[in-house]
Amino acid sequence: MKNKKKHLQKEERFFIEKMIKTNKSLAYISKLLDRGISTISEEVSRNGGRDSYNSNKAQFEANKRQSSKKLNSNKIIKNNKLKKQVDRYLSEGLSPEAVSKMLKNKKTSDSPSPKSVRKYLRQIRT
Numbered sequence: 001m002k003n004k005k006k007h008l009q010k011e012e013r014f015f016i017e018k019m020i021k022t023n024k025s026l027a028y029i030s031k032l033l034d035r036g037i038s039t040i041s042e043e044v045s046r047n048g049g050r051d052s053y054n055s056n057k058a059q060f061e062a063n064k065r066q067s068s069k070k071l072n073s074n075k076i077i078k079n080n081k082l083k084k085q086v087d088r089y090l091s092e093g094l095s096p097e098a099v100s101k102m103l104k105n106k107k108t109s110d111s112p113s114p115k116s117v118r119k120y121l122r123q124i125r126t
Contacts, residue, residue, distance in 0.1 A: 010055070010059050013058050017053055019032070096114040
């Protein structure tokens with residue numbers, strides 16, 4: 001198995017585009033980047049295929065996907081009732097750990113983890 005890097009970087013996308021234009025194989029590109037061939041293959045097919053791969057567009061779409069994930073991933077934001085409960089506990093001065101524990105003790109179906117509460121706090125402060 002190749003390395004555990006999660007996301008392709010802008011420079012790697014540019015390199016992929018350059019190599020595709022010189023008709024290099026995806027296997028060759030993956031070897032040079034020390035990435036799995038499936039990573040390169042998925043990247044190219046997700047962003048137009050060999051004929052129309054564009055590194056700038058691919059990077060823009062990747063950034064958009066990441067932003068969307070971050071905005072929509074917090075269960076507190078998605079659940080208005082839970083949000084009100086969390087806001088109430090936080091306004092009382094409870095820590096994220098205490099908020100999580102209180103909601104878990106109340107057997108709230110969607111009790112958030114302390115990490116989720118901290119993430120929610122960061123989102124509402126920005």
